[in-house]
Amino acid sequence: MTDTLSAQWVVLDIEGTLMPTAGVHVVLYDYARPRLGPWIDAHPTDPVVVAAVARVKAEAGLPADADTAAVVAVLHGWMAADRKAAPLKELQGLIWQDGYARRDLVSEYFPDVVPALRGWDEAGLKLAVFSSGSVAGQIASFSTTTEGDLTTLFRHHFDTVNAGPKREAASYAAIAEGIGGPTPPRIVFLSDVPAELDAAAEAGWQTVGLARAGEPYADADFGDHRVAKSFDDFRIVPDA
Structure with a gap:
C-alpha cells in the first residue's frame, strides 16, 4: 500500500532528491x-x-x-x-x-518529480526548497528546465545563508518560522541525506528519505524515516 502523509507544506532538497547528483557535481x-x-x-x-x-x-x-x-x-x-x-x-x-x-544550462529532473510537484501544487499543498545552493541559483535552475519554467510552483526558497546548515535542527525551526509558523507536523521534508532528515525530525517535521537507484545515498541507513525510491512510492495530501 502506498504510504500517505497529511501536511500543509512540502519542503524539498534538490541534489539527489529532485535531480541526479551528477547534475550538480x-x-x-x-x-x-x-x-x-x-x-x-x-x-x-x-x-x-x-x-x-x-x-x-x-x-x-x-x-x-x-x-x-x-x-x-x-x-x-x-x-x-x-x-x-x-x-x-x-x-x-x-x-x-x-x-x-543564456540557456547554456537547462535543468533536468527525475521523471517522477515534475508530475508530483504539479500534482501537489494543484491539490493545494504549498512547496518550498531548502538546498545548500544559493537562493539565486535555485530560482535560476527552476526557471529553465526541460519541463519549462517551474518557478511559480514554489512559495519560498531557503539556503544555508537565510536558514542555516542543513544538518542542524535550528535551521528547520527557522524555516518553519519563515513560512508562517505552521506547527511542525504539518511540514514534510524530502531529502536523500539521512543527517538532514534527522535534523528535520528533531525540529518536529515529518520526513521522507529518497533512496534513488544509482545515487550516493541509495543504500544508506535511513533509520526510522520513511524511505522511498521515487515520489511515486508515497502520497502527500493537504490537511483537512
Whole structure:
C-alpha cells in the first residue's frame, strides 16, 4: 500500500532528491569552475561579489590584497571537497543564473518529480526548497528546465545563508518560522541525506528519505524515516 502523509507544506532538497547528483557535481560544477576567476574580475564593483571575495579571503586566511588566482584556488579546493561555503555558493549561483539565462544550462529532473510537484501544487499543498545552493541559483535552475519554467510552483526558497546548515535542527525551526509558523507536523521534508532528515525530525517535521537507484545515498541507513525510491512510492495530501 502506498504510504500517505497529511501536511500543509512540502519542503524539498534538490541534489539527489529532485535531480541526479551528477547534475550538480558534474554539469553545474564544471560550468562554474572555469568561470569563477573571470566572473570575479568582470564584476569588481558588484557588492555581492566584493563581499563574497572578502569572505573567501577571511575564511581561508588569505591577505586582504590576495589576487584573484589565490581566491580561485581556494574556491576550487572547496568545490573539490564539496564544502558548503556560503561565499562559494553565492558566486556559483551568480554564474549559474547567467548560464540559465543564456540557456547554456537547462535543468533536468527525475521523471517522477515534475508530475508530483504539479500534482501537489494543484491539490493545494504549498512547496518550498531548502538546498545548500544559493537562493539565486535555485530560482535560476527552476526557471529553465526541460519541463519549462517551474518557478511559480514554489512559495519560498531557503539556503544555508537565510536558514542555516542543513544538518542542524535550528535551521528547520527557522524555516518553519519563515513560512508562517505552521506547527511542525504539518511540514514534510524530502531529502536523500539521512543527517538532514534527522535534523528535520528533531525540529518536529515529518520526513521522507529518497533512496534513488544509482545515487550516493541509495543504500544508506535511513533509520526510522520513511524511505522511498521515487515520489511515486508515497502520497502527500493537504490537511483537512
